[in-house]
Amino acid sequence: xxxxxxxATSGTSTSNDAIFSVLxxxxxxxxxxxxxxxxxxxxxxxxxxxxxxxxxxxxxxxASGIAATMKAISRExxxxxxxxxxxxxxxxxxCVVGCGEGSTLLVVTSRKARLGELxxxxxxxxxxxxxxxxxxxxxxxxKS
Numbered sequence: 001x002x003x004x005x006x007x008a009t010s011g012t013s014t015s016n017d018a019i020f021s022v023l024x025x026x027x028x029x030x031x032x033x034x035x036x037x038x039x040x041x042x043x044x045x046x047x048x049x050x051x052x053x054x055x056x057x058x059x060x061x062x063a064s065g066i067a068a069t070m071k072a073i074s075r076e077x078x079x080x081x082x083x084x085x086x087x088x089x090x091x092x093x094x095c096v097v098g099c100g101e102g103s104t105l106l107v108v109t110s111r112k113a114r115l116g117e118l119x120x121x122x123x124x125x126x127x128x129x130x131x132x133x134x135x136x137x138x139x140x141x142x143k144s
């Protein structure tokens with residue numbers, strides 16, 4: 001595991017450091033924090049917290065699918081904006097939160113975390129990032 005900013009995309013070090021600082025300041029309050037990935041909606045990891053690059057890339061790809069599926073279901077039932085998704089596993093919790101325009105935050109904890117604390121802090125982290133972070137969605141490919 002790494003505790004330094006990890007970015008798989010080009011960008012400024014200052015921007016990655018600022019994102020990492022927000023993640024660290026909010027997420028280290030959660031008992032049992034295992035890691036987090038801030039990703040674009042197309043599955044590209046922007047910054048990882050406590051995760052190595054390979055793991056953050058795999059998790060980002062999978063989380064983009066989860067987020068897209070929940071958005072599609074919400075549209076189908078006129079549910080509005082998806083705020084967060086909480087997943088309980090035998091040994092871990094997973095929280096997926098929309099973060100800014102076109103970004104998603106994925107947070108993983110051990111079962112030591114309290115779900116209310118995890119969900120609340122993940123949303124607060126996403127709000128803090130969303131105030132200044134916007135990853136525009138890629139335009140659809142032109143039809144030929």
